[in-house]
Amino acid sequence: MKIQQTQQQRLWQQLQEKALVNGEFQPAETLDSPWFIKLLLACSGWFASLFILGFFLLTLQDLVENSTVCLVVGSGMILMAYQMLKNKPSEFLEHLMLAFSLAGQALLAWAIFIIDNTVFSVFPWFAIFIIQSSLSLIMPHYIHRVCSAFFASIALTICFHYLQLSAFTSASLLLLALFLVLNEWRSVKWQPACEAISYGIILLLIPLKASYIIGYDLAYWLNETTLEHSWYYYLDELLLLVAMLYLVITLMQRSQHHFPFNTKLAIICSTICLCLLSMQASGITIGFALLILGFSNSNKILQGLGITSLLFYISSYYYLLTLTLLEKSAILLMMGLFILAIRYALLKWLNPMQIHSDSSVLSHKQLNPQQGDTDAI
Template sequence: MNEARKQLWAELSQQQLTHGDIPALETEYVPWYIALMQGFAGWIAALFMLGFIGSIFGWLFRFDNEVSLISVGLICCTGAYLLFRTRTGSVFFGQVGLAVSLCGQMMVAWGLFDWLPIRDALPFFLLAVFQILLTLVMPNFIHRLLTGWFALIAFFWGLDLLGLFGLGAAICSVLFVLVWINDRSWKGFQPVWEPVGYSLALALVQFNGHLILGNPLLDGFHEQSDSIWWHLSPWSAMAMVGLSTILLLQDIIKQYGVPLSSLIGRLILIGGVLIFISGQISTGVSSALLILLVGFAYQRQVLTALGLVALLSFVSWYYYNLATTLLIKSFILMGTGVALLLIRLGVRYVLNKKHVANAATPHDGLGETLFNFAPMNRLKWAVVAMMLLILAAVNITIFKKENLLATGETVLLELAPVDPRSLMQGDYMRLRFAIEREFQQEVPKENHDGHVLVDLDKNRVGRFAGIYRGEPLATQQAKLEYRMREGDIKFATNAFFFQEGKASVYEEAKYGEFAVSDNGELLLHRLRDDAYQVLGENQP
């Protein structure tokens, strides 16, 4: 093909139709859907090949063959390197090489942890060094991103085992900022530093947040140690997070030529202080803001999107774990939104004040300055209206539920035993009620949803009295709405949510307390023990 191109170029040159050297052959454009199918086919082929190899070398995992495991893993990584080098630009072979390399890395890690104690930091540091070498050597963007991420995780766990809790996340934040503020001077090494920068962002979100299996990595923070490093680590981490914020703000001020004495310079400093303070209250928020700020400052859309997702996710998690009622939570959200809008309007007013003062045309003062927005088309108005409707619907629902909790009739239902292995699942408790077994046989087959009639004793405990068919209720009776879902009977919910770390409080739960409306709608409110004492409120 190359010879034919050269011959054609020579003939055209002889006819004086062209001049100069033959142009370089441009890379053929491959549509994204074709690349996606090629990558999918590459993974299928790689999985079949790895399954075949695993059936042959499966004995390596059943016996103490650390050297053999590591050797075969290195061979797999070498084969992946050759695929990357010889098949540059091929999506199919690129994905095959990635799968083969991941298999080799797993073998190397398995061999290291068979060879060295898993509670020792040394195998984690050795694995981190191995991943760093792969990041530098392998000429593949996704491979470098993953190996850089794996290296940071191994390094984090190694520091964790040394008692340096939280220091790995702080080091990650500093490295993240150093990589991205020096992107202009590292252009020659872009194929290496760019995936490394993204892997640092992923690790930063994982170490300081609750995305991408972040909770298992944070478990070590709760293990108190007598080591001096355990006491110094929070202060060291705080100092390094502050250092990363200072480095980033310094580069932004230098890049955009903003004097510190100017109004914008002072606002930037105030923003940096707020980021640092938010990090002391909640490290997840500061990390997300740091990534978001880097994405905006250096026009990196992927970082901006990751920062937004991390910020929304952590705020949602933090809001969910607040030990307060839905009404208070809704007021917190509303107050936060109003405060952010006021800050936005205040900054807009301050920044436009000088411009309005120097304008030749008359203006209406503060109102025009604050609300001088660009004209909105119908689509924007429709989006705003839809958001307002959604917010109104959500808050109306919350208000109705809070009103039901405040004014509804109290009914207790006895809890039924469940499988102890599934009783406590994270921060919620799986519930079943004894009444479900009592009227399971009487539920009409044609009726999927309906109401059950219960008799109330002096302690407001409900006992099954039959299916409600519209008859008047007696004095000590109540009707409860039930739903049929996949053959199971549900009363409002089968889960009780509580604050993280409070599972032991609810181990003695005997009754579920419901607030019931006149039409039978019910809402799980509290759990009580066998003495009818309140153990805690539901935290949905």
């Protein structure tokens, strides 16, 4: 679109030099469909992928059982979708190619499982993770990148499970999402890709943590009876604390205000205390991280996801039967009082409006020293 607009602007300048047109260049207005129309077309594309996949499974059953055919057909469908999406087609063709790509990805995954013959091994899920990660970077389509990042996160979670590293799953996903959101504007070219990938990761991270809270962990969905070690839970929460510290320290370094060392130390200690208090209420750290990240980047979607996840995590924790209502109420009361104390301390000693006014008065005195002396007299 930008290339076409630049060509039109050059043509307008050439016509102006020949005195054939007058006035400034006015770019043509593009009609954009409402969000509900786009949502309807997107859902239609996802359902169409199921019908396309069902066509291959029912009518070409003998060919689908051949891993080579599945690899060739699936790769061809993804390549065709890439070529069409690269040329910015209409909305109908855009979601039709999304359907072809999703069906091709399913065929590739099916071929990988046929080659490996063991559904519960690490290799097929790691291969799916590599494929989906590559598609999330290569595919020139926002929704496709979100879906690919979501599928890649699922594959990575299952890989961690089979490698007995489930305690690193939530922290790894959160750290990756934080890194992408905090650095998405370092490159304007890759900003939409980083944003889409971070949304895909977060869309899995929230229900993944919620499934552990309500008792349906990954072993349940994989039809396994193996139980994780009890210390996995505490290791997971400590790693989430590390991710939270990374977020807080990064935001302090990027802040326009200069924080003294004692203030930085107080903020870090408050973050550690908050995460330790919420250790029994699983998931609250993730909700706080998303909420802080949304406010720092002025991202309304992340703020909404953070608030929604916090409400779910707190309410689900209150109805768990592992502790009594008195104990859970005491923990939530301590967390609430601690957060209010942090707010009071920030408003009293780190008031942003007061810091801004003090800095503006100081800069005004530096620019007008004589007037400052007169005011003092």
